[in-house]
Amino acid sequence: xxxxxxxxxxxxxxxxxxxxxxxxxxxxxxxxxxxxxxxxxxxxxxxxxxxxxxxxxxxxxxxxxxxxxxxxxxxxxxxxxxxxxxxxxxxxxxxxxxxxxxxxxxxxxxxxxxxxxxxxxxxxxxxxxxxxxxxxxxxxxxxxxxxxxxxxxxxxxxxxxxxxxxxxxxxxxxxxxxxxxxxxxxxxxxxxxxxxxxxxxxxxxxxxxxxxxxxxxxxxxxxxxxxxxxxxxxxxxxxxxxxxxxxxxxxxxxxxxxxxx
Amino acid sequence: xxxxxxxxxxxxxxxxxxxxxxxxxxxxxxxxxxxxxxxxxxxxxxxxxxxxxxxxxxxxxxxxxxxxxxxxxxxxxxxxxxxxxxxxxxxxxxxxxxxxxxxxxxxxxxxxxxxxxxxxxxxxxxxxxxxxxxxxxxxxxxxxxxxxxxxxxxxxxxxxxxxxxxxxxxxxxxxxxxxxxxxxxxxxxxxxxxxxxxxxxxxxxxxxxxxxxxxxxxxxxxxxxxxxxxxxxxxxxxxxxxxxxxxxxxxxxxxxxxxxxxxxxxxxxxxxxxxxxxxxxxxxxxxxxxxxxxxxxxxxxxxxxxxxxxxxxxxxxxxx
Ligand SMILES: Cc1cc2nc3c(=O)[nH]c(=O)nc-3n(C[C@H](O)[C@H](O)[C@H](O)COP(=O)(O)OP(=O)(O)OC[C@H]3O[C@@H](n4cnc5c(N)ncnc54)[C@H](O)[C@@H]3O)c2cc1C
Ligand SMILES: Nc1ncnc2c1ncn2[C@@H]1O[C@H](COP(=O)(O)O)[C@@H](O)[C@H]1O
Numbered sequence: 001x002x003x004x005x006x007x008x009x010x011x012x013x014x015x016x017x018x019x020x021x022x023x024x025x026x027x028x029x030x031x032x033x034x035x036x037x038x039x040x041x042x043x044x045x046x047x048x049x050x051x052x053x054x055x056x057x058x059x060x061x062x063x064x065x066x067x068x069x070x071x072x073x074x075x076x077x078x079x080x081x082x083x084x085x086x087x088x089x090x091x092x093x094x095x096x097x098x099x100x101x102x103x104x105x106x107x108x109x110x111x112x113x114x115x116x117x118x119x120x121x122x123x124x125x126x127x128x129x130x131x132x133x134x135x136x137x138x139x140x141x142x143x144x145x146x147x148x149x150x151x152x153x154x155x156x157x158x159x160x161x162x163x164x165x166x167x168x169x170x171x172x173x174x175x176x177x178x179x180x181x182x183x184x185x186x187x188x189x190x191x192x193x194x195x196x197x198x199x200x201x202x203x204x205x206x207x208x209x210x211x212x213x214x215x216x217x218x219x220x221x222x223x224x225x226x227x228x229x230x231x232x233x234x235x236x237x238x239x240x241x242x243x244x245x246x247x248x249x250x251x252x253x254x255x256x257x258x259x260x261x
Numbered sequence: 262x263x264x265x266x267x268x269x270x271x272x273x274x275x276x277x278x279x280x281x282x283x284x285x286x287x288x289x290x291x292x293x294x295x296x297x298x299x300x301x302x303x304x305x306x307x308x309x310x311x312x313x314x315x316x317x318x319x320x321x322x323x324x325x326x327x328x329x330x331x332x333x334x335x336x337x338x339x340x341x342x343x344x345x346x347x348x349x350x351x352x353x354x355x356x357x358x359x360x361x362x363x364x365x366x367x368x369x370x371x372x373x374x375x376x377x378x379x380x381x382x383x384x385x386x387x388x389x390x391x392x393x394x395x396x397x398x399x400x401x402x403x404x405x406x407x408x409x410x411x412x413x414x415x416x417x418x419x420x421x422x423x424x425x426x427x428x429x430x431x432x433x434x435x436x437x438x439x440x441x442x443x444x445x446x447x448x449x450x451x452x453x454x455x456x457x458x459x460x461x462x463x464x465x466x467x468x469x470x471x472x473x474x475x476x477x478x479x480x481x482x483x484x485x486x487x488x489x490x491x492x493x494x495x496x497x498x499x500x501x502x503x504x505x506x507x508x509x510x511x512x513x514x515x516x517x518x519x520x521x522x523x524x525x526x527x528x529x530x531x532x533x534x535x536x537x538x539x540x541x542x543x544x545x546x547x548x549x550x551x552x553x554x555x556x557x558x559x560x561x562x563x564x565x566x567x568x569x570x571x572x573x574x575x576x577x578x579x580x581x
Contacts (some may be wrong), residue, residue, distance in 0.1 A: 222373025243563025
């Protein structure tokens with residue numbers, strides 16, 4: 001039987017560009033350059049490797065996001081995923097993590113899965129909670145923040161480098177996993193891959209397709225609210241000295257003045 | 262006064278500093294009730310009481326160590342049901358965030374992660390967050406259910422406020438899903454003898470400019486003269502010069518010390534994401550155009566192999 005892998009990928013504003021908030025205090029996704037979250041490239045990479053090592057596997061990439069989020073799916077398809085699912089609905093604007101996990105869970109169930117692979121965190125929200133929320137919603141084990149992962153005999157195993165210890169984890173499929181940027185370099189799409197991606201199927205789903213009411217998601221359906229977002233005042237320009245033999249002394253002087261020494 | 266649950270981060274009963282910060286913040290909202298899972302509740306209780314815990318709800322079971330995350334969610338939920346708190350506060354570690362999120366979903370509440378400050382507000386606690394690599398500061402609230410909020414280390418100075426801290430044993434029934442992910446083995450991290458990176462008052466980090474594992478002693482020596490923790494950029498970690506557990510940045514640790522010293526680090530956005538909220542920032546870099554200099558309170562344009570050893574000597578001399 002085929003191993004069905006679903007990779008959750010997010011389309012995010014480019015971190016090296018100018019990120020900001022829209023008037024309704026949601027992340028502005030209209031006027032900015034977006035891309036497949038770099039941390040989700042690692043998830044795609046590990047999913048492809050797991051598929052390559054399986055007898056028979058299919059990799060579906062899934063995103064919840066606006067029209068432009070198709071770019072993220074295209075990138076993942078050109079890396080080698082087989083097909084894509086795009087959940088897009090105007091009512092999704094402003095959905096928080098709990099709401100997004102509902103949409104992803106329903107979409108994953110509709111697609112059918114043995115293994116869900118996520119990135120360690122999105123580069124815009126950086127919450128790192130979606131995989132745990134998905135596991136809770138789907139009622140399947142979570143094996144998250146893995147820097148090494150393998151799937152064999154209906155089980156996923158992997159290494160989690162925690163704060164206090166390194167743990168070796170094991171869970172039976174179906175399961176939700178997330179992988180870190182330590183899991184291994186993500187491949188670049190080849191020219192052939194980019195051409196092939198154009199012909200791969202992208203299924204579009206809206207909230208109706210997933211039996212989700214509009215008031216369960218979006219800004220109104222969110223269980224959290226941002227009341228204020230202020231640009232951090234620029235740091236006041238510091239003192240910069242050129243070391244001409246006295247740099248260390250000058251720095252020590254500064255540190256002493258600040259009571260660090 | 263309403264009670265506020267505080268999830269205790271500890272190593273066999275030795276309470277970690279972020280928990281004391283949480284107890285301090287919790288008192289702005291209500292009476293802190295600490296939730297201690299695993300061994301050592303009795304030894305932890307004295308510290309928890311000193312920092313304001315009116316009560317310590319304790320549970321110990323092999324499940325907490327043998328299976329990932331979910332048994333702890335079951336226990337925190339049991340505490341939630343016993344207390345009906347006004348808010349639940351959890352330290353912002355990777356595991357803490359996962360526990361908080363799952364609990365929030367179960368109890369039908371919103372969740373806020375990585376708060377750097379917390380205040381009481383007319384409609385519940387207001388969390389300050391630092392987002393987009395600290396380019397923006399936001400104020401957020403949970404609008405449904407009991408606010409579940411994770412708080413980053415170094416968000417408040419721990420203040421003692423002695424309270425009763427009576428230990429009460431909780432009975433926890435583990436759900437059938439709690440044993441889904443087995444922890445097959447665990448290798449505790451070896452202590453370096455230096456302060457914990459996320460908790461340290463001073464952090465000295467080295468980057469690609471350090472140019473080799475053997476050269477990191479230059480960074481370590483400076484750190485030791487200041488009683489600081491050692492950090493590293495991803496470039497230094499990827500090159501294999503320093504362990505990943507010391508990486509500062511978006512995909513490493515997020516630090517917010519009183520003093521951050523960056524040596525041979527250019528200051529890429531992903532690095533800044535993990536250190537930009539530091540109170541005082543110092544950089545040593547031989548390239549005066551390096552973006553890290555946009556952040557600094559004090560910068561030295563120079564060779565770190567010249568500056569760091571001399572600085573270390575200077576500090577040692579001044580400290581006598
Ligand atoms: C998804 C993603 C996540 C990432 N996460 C992180 C993260 O968590 N943390 C992180 O740090 N990076 C992260 N990065 C990488 C980041 O983009 C940078 O590549 C990295 O921070 C660069 O490290 P560096 O400053 O040490 O190296 P470089 O950018 O190469 O800078 C080295 C600096 O050292 C200086 N130098 C060289 N020799 C000397 C000397 N003898 N004396 C003084 N100065 C010297 C140079 O002038 C230069 O400015 C991430 C990237 C991506 C895409
Ligand atoms: N809108 C989304 N669409 C698809 N996957 C997502 C979305 N948001 C988050 N994810 C997945 O969840 C992971 C963690 O995200 P977060 O909890 O937002 O930091 C990401 O790396 C993705 O794999």
